[in-house]
Amino acid sequence: xxxxxxxxxxxxxxxxxxxxxxxxxxMGEEVxxxxxxxxxxxxxxxxxxxxxIVDTPISEAGFIGMGVGASMLGIRPVIELMFWSxxxxxxxxxxxxxxxxxxxxxxxxxxxxxxxxPANGGTNVGATHSHTPENVLASHPGVKVVVPATPYDAKxxxxxxxxxxxxxxxxxxxxxYGDRGEVPAEEYLVPLGTADIKREGSDLTIVSYGRxxxxxxxxxxxxxxxxxxxxxIVDLRSIRPLDMDSVLASVRKTHRVLIVEEQKPxxxxxxxxxxxxxxxxxxxxxxxxxxxxxxxxxxxxSPPVEAEQLPNPQRILRAALGLLR
Amino acid sequence: xxxxxxxxxxxxxxxxxxxxxxxxxxxxSGAPVNSALSPAxxxxxxxxxxxxxxxxxxxxxxxxxxxxxxFLHLYIGQEAVAVxxxxxxxxxxxxxxxxxDHGHAIAVGMELNPxxxxxxxxxxxxxxxxxxxxxxxxxxxxxxxxxxxxxxQVPLGVGLAYALKYKGLKGACMTxxxxxxxxxxxxxxxxxxxxxxELPVVFVIENNGYSMGTSQARSTAGELGKxxxxxxxxxxxxxxHDLYEVRASMAGFLELARAKSKPSIVEIRTxxxxxxxxxxxxxxxxxxxxxxxxxxTKDPIQVFQNGLVAEKALDAALAERIDAEARAExxxxxxxxxxSPFPDASDIQKDVYWEADNxxxxxxGGRLFFD
Numbered sequence: 001x002x003x004x005x006x007x008x009x010x011x012x013x014x015x016x017x018x019x020x021x022x023x024x025x026x027m028g029e030e031v032x033x034x035x036x037x038x039x040x041x042x043x044x045x046x047x048x049x050x051x052x053i054v055d056t057p058i059s060e061a062g063f064i065g066m067g068v069g070a071s072m073l074g075i076r077p078v079i080e081l082m083f084w085s086x087x088x089x090x091x092x093x094x095x096x097x098x099x100x101x102x103x104x105x106x107x108x109x110x111x112x113x114x115x116x117x118p119a120n121g122g123t124n125v126g127a128t129h130s131h132t133p134e135n136v137l138a139s140h141p142g143v144k145v146v147v148p149a150t151p152y153d154a155k156x157x158x159x160x161x162x163x164x165x166x167x168x169x170x171x172x173x174x175x176x177y178g179d180r181g182e183v184p185a186e187e188y189l190v191p192l193g194t195a196d197i198k199r200e201g202s203d204l205t206i207v208s209y210g211r212x213x214x215x216x217x218x219x220x221x222x223x224x225x226x227x228x229x230x231x232x233i234v235d236l237r238s239i240r241p242l243d244m245d246s247v248l249a250s251v252r253k254t255h256r257v258l259i260v261e262e263q264k265p266x267x268x269x270x271x272x273x274x275x276x277x278x279x280x281x282x283x284x285x286x287x288x289x290x291x292x293x294x295x296x297x298x299x300x301x302s303p304p305v306e307a308e309q310l311p312n313p314q315r316i317l318r319a320a321l322g323l324l325r
Numbered sequence: 326x327x328x329x330x331x332x333x334x335x336x337x338x339x340x341x342x343x344x345x346x347x348x349x350x351x352x353x354s355g356a357p358v359n360s361a362l363s364p365a366x367x368x369x370x371x372x373x374x375x376x377x378x379x380x381x382x383x384x385x386x387x388x389x390x391x392x393x394x395x396f397l398h399l400y401i402g403q404e405a406v407a408v409x410x411x412x413x414x415x416x417x418x419x420x421x422x423x424x425x426d427h428g429h430a431i432a433v434g435m436e437l438n439p440x441x442x443x444x445x446x447x448x449x450x451x452x453x454x455x456x457x458x459x460x461x462x463x464x465x466x467x468x469x470x471x472x473x474x475x476x477x478q479v480p481l482g483v484g485l486a487y488a489l490k491y492k493g494l495k496g497a498c499m500t501x502x503x504x505x506x507x508x509x510x511x512x513x514x515x516x517x518x519x520x521x522x523e524l525p526v527v528f529v530i531e532n533n534g535y536s537m538g539t540s541q542a543r544s545t546a547g548e549l550g551k552x553x554x555x556x557x558x559x560x561x562x563x564x565x566h567d568l569y570e571v572r573a574s575m576a577g578f579l580e581l582a583r584a585k586s587k588p589s590i591v592e593i594r595t596x597x598x599x600x601x602x603x604x605x606x607x608x609x610x611x612x613x614x615x616x617x618x619x620x621x622t623k624d625p626i627q628v629f630q631n632g633l634v635a636e637k638a639l640d641a642a643l644a645e646r647i648d649a650e651a652r653a654e655x656x657x658x659x660x661x662x663x664x665s666p667f668p669d670a671s672d673i674q675k676d677v678y679w680e681a682d683n684x685x686x687x688x689x690g691g692r693l694f695f696d
Contacts, residue, residue, distance in 0.1 A: 025491070051491070057521065062480050062514025069421075069484020072469060075491055092477050092511070105462035105470065106453035107676035141677045141694070160688060165679035193691025241691035272695070 001184055007040045007177040009151035010116075013158035014041065014078060016187065018048050021076060024162060027054035027063060028080030028117070037082045038118065038177050060086050064115065065093040068101065071113040071167075078162055084119030084171055085131040098167040099142035114161045116170035119147075120211060121262060121299045121310050123174055130299035134209075135268050137169045138240040144168045144192055145239040149213040151181035153237055156190025164192065173211045193241030197250070201232035204256040204323060207247055207273060209236040212260045212311045219316035229324060239269055247273065248281050255286040258323050260311050265293040292319040354632060356573035358413070364638035368647070370412055370568060371633060374404040374626050375651045377428045380437050383655035384427070384444050388603050392663070393444045397458050400428035402598040405625035406531050407432040409571030410499055410593075413579055414467065417489060417496025421469040421482040423503055424459035425531075425597075433466045441658035447665035454668045455676060475536075476502060476509030479528070483515045486526035490586055497525045497582035499575075505536025507549050516590070520556035525582035527575070528590040531565065537601040538610040550592035558588050565595030566623035569632065596623070 004012070018024050026041060026048075032055040035042040045053040056063040060081065067077035081087060087094060094115065101109050121130035138145040144166055148154040154172065161168035198213055199220050206216045213235045220231035234250050236243065251257055257277055259270035274289040295309045308315075353359060362370075381399045388397050400407070403425075411420060411432035422429045430440055435451065443450030444458055451461055452471075461471040469485060472478035482500025489496045506512055507530060519526045530549050534541055541549075553560035559581060563574035571593060578589045596619045600607035633639035674694055680687045681694075 057514075057517060059514035059518065061511040062483070062518050065477070065480025065511060065515070066484040066487055066518055069469075069481035069486075070488040070491070071484070072464070072481070073419075073485055073488035073492075075484075075488045092474055093480060096474050096477055097472075097481060101470075102679065103676050104452055104456040104460040105464070105676075106451065106455050107682060108452070108462055108464050109469070110679055141674075144678075144689075164688070165683075189688075192689035193693075194689075195691075238689070238691060241689050241693045242695075243691040245691075276695075 001182040003180045004151055004183050005177065006151045006154055006172070006179045006181070007038060009155035009181070009183050010040050010158055010172065011042065011044065012183070013155045013162070014044060015047065017159055017162040018044070018052055023074055024076045024078060025052055025054060025070075026078045026080070027056050027067065029056055029058055029082050031055060031080050036080070038174055040177065041080065060090040061093050064090040065097060067113050068093060068097045068111055071111045072101070072109050076112050076162060078114045078116060081115060081117035083129050084117050084133055085129045087131070087133050094137070094143070095140050099140045102166075103142060110165050111167045112165050113167045114158070114170055115167070116158070117172060118174040118177070119171040120173040120175060121294070122306060124301055124303045124306055126301045127298035132171070132263050134169070134171050134239050135263060138269065142167070144241065145171070146192060146237065147171045147210040147239060148237060149176070149210055149235055151179065151183050153190055153196065155183055156188055157192065157237060160189045160192050168192070171210065176211055190237070192238045193243055194237065195243035195246035196235045196237055197232065197246070198235045199231065199233040201230040202254060203230045204258060204320060205232045205234060205250040205254045206258045206260055206316070206320070207234045207236065208260040209239065209269070210262060212262050215311055215313050216260050216316055218313040219320065222313065222317050223320055227321065229320065231320060244276060244280070247277065251277055251281045252284050255284055256323055257285070257289045258316075258320055259289065259291045260316055260319075261293055262310055263293050265291065265296050268293060287323055290319055290323040292316055351570065353567060353569035353573040354636065356569065356576070358572050358576040359569045364636070367633055367636070367638045368643070370408055371626070371629055371639065372647050372651070373408045373432060374568070374629065375647050376437070376654065377404045377408070377431045378626060379648070379651040379655040380431060380440065380658065381427060383659055384441065385599075385603065387444065387659055393458070394446060395457050396424070397444070397603045398425040398601065399597065399599040399603070400425050402619070402625070403531060403533060403565065403595045404428055405568040405571055405629065406565045406593050406595050409568045410529060410575050413572060413575055415496065417494045418579070419467040419469060419485045419489070419496060419498040420501070421478050421485060421498065422471065422501035423475065423478055423506065424471070424473050425503065426459065426461050426471040429501065430461040430463065430468060430471070433463065433468045435461070435463050435466060435468065437654055437658035438661040442662040442665050445662035445665070446667060447662055448668040448672065449661070449665040453672065453676065476506040476512045478502070479506065479512045479515040480518070483519050483524055483526055486519065486524040486582070486588070487522070489525055495583045497527055497579050499527050499529055499579070501529045501531055503536065504530055504532040504534065504541055504549060505544065506530070507552065508545060516552065516556045516558065519588035520558050523586045524588055525586045526588045527578045527582055528588065530590065530592045531595055532592050533595050533597045535601065535610065538605065540610065548592070550590045553590040558590055560590040560592070562592045562594065565593040566625045566628055568625060568629045
């Protein structure tokens, strides 16, 4: 199986869906001539031409709103946000228009749009460029939210997202773009709303998504090697829809849960997960649900300190040991 | 049909068609787009304006009787704008507007029953009781709402135009907004995108003089339409109380969009008789005499009626009958709404996700709802 970068996996998904469906359009800042700020869309302009690969001005509200309007007439825009952090200037378009238009029209209008781009900290760019809005987005019925951690998942999920008839928010990670992973040469899809057990274990369950899944894998290996503790890792992959059955199955197996998310703690995805786990598997728990998040403050610039503000293998390790104490 | 050019110093309004009558008032009845109308078609346009007004008056009474909740932004006084513009629609032309949306809905041909039922929050409403007054939609008539946030619908209109151009359709999207919307940032982003990519959109600013309770003089620097010049777009101004003038002016801008895929901005000067919404007591920011003066001299229905009578397309008896029919139709719509069922609580989670409503075609797993 070929090993390709995360960014290449996304590019393959885009190229395949551009080929499959003439109504798919890729647009965003620097996606065409510049080949993408993070080179995700490299070569697509040359292959598909300027009608399909469209450079936009710096007008997130304008071009996301435009994408929503175009999707109502059957176009399938895949819109790149250079950083998901810029969602805030397009908030009205995403949450009032994309999320609500189907509902407010009594189901008459569909909005098959995908908005994708990186959402992560850890790159020392300060608070304005380090937002991870999956929790904010997922709290709005009408949108779907996906956060892939590996090249395989990124490709399969993006293809599903582009074919989806509902608006899908697709959150990538600049620190993962260069990661390599095995991706089949033949076509495949990963359905939204299906979690993946990234590591089997028996002593505790780590529920995570995005880059912290990979950090949790590192921590799990350390737990095994240094403490003889066996951690199971459930990668949600999709926040909404949410594969709660896989989470609960793992809880029933290990009876201890640590949620790891690159997110501020208040009203995060972990808060919702913990609520559901205690409500639906209370008798299975041998300890309160534990959670590891960012240290609760705007993202700090200072490079060595930012690494400590975010989840990292050592913090995950300590949190896991605390849960098992 | 003459096409207005992008003018750099003055509006490219319907000057081509303007003749002066003996009274000194411009007469647009002879504009090609108007002289092409049969008497019956003219009467139909008149009827449509009357139906809008009687619908709105009936809805106000229902609101006062507490049959309707939330907001109710009445269009009374502005009828010639929606009817004039929408009467020019071809099969690939589209409309989107803001929250003062009842007039456009009727102008594109929506029936009164589902509109009134929507106001009553009933399951038979055009949006199944899920949208309310500000959120009327009918994609089958190319009517895309009905949007609650000032200016928020404007990029959607650009997107509809983008889709038309992408698909190679020779249509235009009339993107309506109020005078208050012109100061929203996303409106300028939309202007830029439309001009940059030469999208077939006509931005129609319905200037009723007040963004809620703040007059144009207190809210907006410069001329509303003139902002088009910064984006090298054609623009125009026309008087919205004269249905013929609205049609004469808009026809050229629509053709510019359809034939050359060029966007434009048209400011249509109009006036609302009622407050911003029914919650606005309308006693703080304008004088009663101002409303009365407009109603007396520029009421769009009366002006068009006078014109049609002079043309002998309409007489007093027919006008009276149209009015009586419109009142009866509005009353029947209220009865229909009253008799209709509310949505069931089990309907709350329908129409949220396409996938949830089409379970046999669902591809994703997991939970979509979190009760």
